[in-house]
Amino acid sequence: MNVLGTIEKGFGKVNSTVFRQVNRVTDWWNLPTPLGLLNLRGLRDDLRESNLFDTRAPANGDAPPTREDLPSYRTYDGGNQDPTDPEMGKVGTRFGRNAPTEATEPEPMPQRMEPNPREVANRLLRLGERELSRLARRGSGSAARSIPSGFVEWQAGTSDEDSFAFSIASPDHWKLADCIAIVSTSHKKTGSTEGHYIASTSPLQTARIADTPRRLDLCRSAILNRDFDAFASIVELDSDMLHAVMMTSTPALHYWKPASLEVMMKVRAWRAEGIPVCYTVDAGPNVHVICPESEAQIVDKRLREIPGVDNVLVARAGEGAKIVNGK
Numbered sequence: 207m208n209v210l211g212t213i214e215k216g217f218g219k220v221n222s223t224v225f226r227q228v229n230r231v232t233d234w235w236n237l238p239t240p241l242g243l244l245n246l247r248g249l250r251d252d253l254r255e256s257n258l259f260d261t262r263a264p265a266n267g268d269a270p271p272t273r274e275d276l277p278s279y280r281t282y283d284g285g286n287q288d289p290t291d292p293e294m295g296k297v298g299t300r301f302g303r304n305a306p307t308e309a310t311e312p313e314p315m316p317q318r319m320e321p322n323p324r325e326v327a328n329r330l331l332r333l334g335e336r337e338l339s340r341l342a343r344r345g346s347g348s349a350a351r352s353i354p355s356g357f358v359e360w361q362a363g364t365s366d367e368d369s370f371a372f373s374i375a376s377p378d379h380w381k382l383a384d385c386i387a388i389v390s391t392s393h394k395k396t397g398s399t400e401g402h403y404i405a406s407t408s409p410l411q412t413a414r415i416a417d418t419p420r421r422l423d424l425c426r427s428a429i430l431n432r433d434f435d436a437f438a439s440i441v442e443l444d445s446d447m448l449h450a451v452m453m454t455s456t457p458a459l460h461y462w463k464p465a466s467l468e469v470m471m472k473v474r475a476w477r478a479e480g481i482p483v484c485y486t487v488d489a490g491p492n493v494h495v496i497c498p499e500s501e502a503q504i505v506d507k508r509l510r511e512i513p514g515v516d517n518v519l520v521a522r523a524g525e526g527a528k529i530v531n532g533k
Contacts, residue, residue, distance in 0.1 A: 355526035383502035389465040438484030465514025
C-alpha cells in the first residue's frame, strides 16, 4: 500500500468512528450535503469491513497493492475505483456477499452465478398484473399501484393476498394532466412511514377511515364518467382530510409551505373563473394540480408565476410496468 492508500485507510477509520456517533442522533439525509456524503462514505466502509466478504481472490482485507501503472481514476471497465483494491467493481468480478464463502454450500459453475438479476426481473415482469402488483405490495403500496396502467384503484386489505392494485380505465380514457408545483426539494424530516404510524393519534383519523369507501366510490364514478366537477370536489376533500389528520396527530405534521397554500387558493380561484382544475397534496409540500390536457399549458404558465413555486413538472396517465430493455 502506498502513501495515498495509507492516508485513505486512516481517514476512513476516523470518518467511520465519528459518524457512528452522529448516526445515534440523526440520519445521514438530515445532514448538509457534504456531511451527508461523508456519512455515506462511513457507512460504505463499515459494510465493506464488517458485513461484506469478497467472493474472489484475494480474501477480504488482503487486496493487492496499487499498481503504479494504473491511472488514478476509475477506468471504463470499472477498475481502479478504489486505489487500495483496483480490481473491486471491475467488469467480470463478482459481488460481495454478507456471508463468507466457506460458510456456504459450494456450487459448481454455472449454477454458482445464478440467479442472474436480469433474468429475475424478466420473469417477474412476465407475471400477470394482479400477481405482479401483489408482489410489489409486499415492499410498498406505492409500488403496487404503479404496476397497472392508466387509472388505477388500490384495493383495501390486510395483506398482498387481498390488497393489490388494478386498472379501472386505460391511459387514454380521460386526457388529464398533472401539473406538479414544486415548492420544495428538501428531504422530509418525517417520512410517510412514520406518518402512517402516528395517524392513529389524530381524533379525525377514525372518521376519515370510515368515510373512505364513500369517497372511493365517488372518485371512481367521476373518473369513469369523466365528470371533472365531481372529480375535483372529492379529490380536494380527500387531500384536505389527509392533511387535517396529519396536523392533528401527535406530534403534529405540517407539510405545507406558504407557497403550497397559495397554490391551493389560486387553483380554487381559477376554477371559479371557469378553468377546470383541482389540487391534491400527498405527504409533502408539493401540490399536484390536475386539469384536462387542453388546459395544461395555461395552468403550467400560471403556476410558474406564483411566488415560491420553483418548478412545474407535467405528467399524464401512463402505461404500466414493462421491460424497457429485454436484452
